[in-house]
Amino acid sequence: MLPWVVHRTRLPLLSRRCVDCPSGSATTGDGRFRVNANGKLLDVWLLVRCVRCDRTSKLTVHERTPVASFDPAELHGYHVNDGRLVASTLLDPALARRNRFALDWTDAWRLDATPVPLGEAWPIRVEVVLRDPIPVRPDRLVARGLGLSRAEVERRVKCDVPMRRSRIAGFAFTLMSVR
Numbered sequence: 530m531l532p533w534v535v536h537r538t539r540l541p542l543l544s545r546r547c548v549d550c551p552s553g554s555a556t557t558g559d560g561r562f563r564v565n566a567n568g569k570l571l572d573v574w575l576l577v578r579c580v581r582c583d584r585t586s587k588l589t590v591h592e593r594t595p596v597a598s599f600d601p602a603e604l605h606g607y608h609v610n611d612g613r614l615v616a617s618t619l620l621d622p623a624l625a626r627r628n629r630f631a632l633d634w635t636d637a638w639r640l641d642a643t644p645v646p647l648g649e650a651w652p653i654r655v656e657v658v659l660r661d662p663i664p665v666r667p668d669r670l671v672a673r674g675l676g677l678s679r680a681e682v683e684r685r686v687k688c689d690v691p692m693r694r695s696r697i698a699g700f701a702f703t704l705m706s707v708r
C-alpha cells in the first residue's frame with residue numbers, strides 16, 4: 530500500500546461577498562479573535578477582512594455563551610489568537626453554515642504522492658489520507674499524483690469511491706498496470 534497525503538499549506542480564503550466592494554473573497558490574515566464579555570456571557574468572533582478593500586468583518590463563533598461553559602484552554606486560545614484554534618475554528622463546517630460563507634481551497638493545499646517504486650508488483654494499491662477536511666475530486670487528484678490524463682486515470686484506475694464527486698475524506702484506489 531502506497532501512502533499519499535494531502536496537506537494544508539495555508540488557511541483557505543473565504544468566499545463571501547464584501548458589503549463595501551465587489552470582491553467575493555476574504556481572509557483571516559494572521560488570525561485574530563475578538564472576545565466581548567457581557568456579565569457572565571461571552572461573545573467570540575473571528576475577524577476576517579476583504580482581500581480587496583481591507584474592510585474587516587466579524588464571524589460569530591460563540592454568541593452569549595456562559596463563561597463557565599468554556600474550556601479554560603480554549604478561552605485562553607481566543608485571547609492570545611492561538612493559530613491552531615484559528616485554523617480549527619475556520620475549518621469547522623458549523624462556522625461556515627452560521628456565517629454563510631464557503632471555503633476557497635485554491636492553492637491552499639499540496640499533495641505528497643509517493644512515486645510508484647520501480648519493479649513494484651502490479652496492481653498497486655494507493656491510500657490517500659486527508660490531513661484536513663479539504664474537498665478533493667478523486668479523479669483530478671489521482672491524475673495529478675500519477676501525472677496521467679483523466680482519460681488514462683479512467684482506464685487504469687479502480688477506485689473505491691465515486692471518482693467525480695468531491696469529498697473531504699480519504700479513499701483508496703488500485704492502479705491496474707503501467708500502460
Ligand SMILES: [Zn+2]
Nearest residue numbers: 547550579582
Ligand atoms: Zn471589500
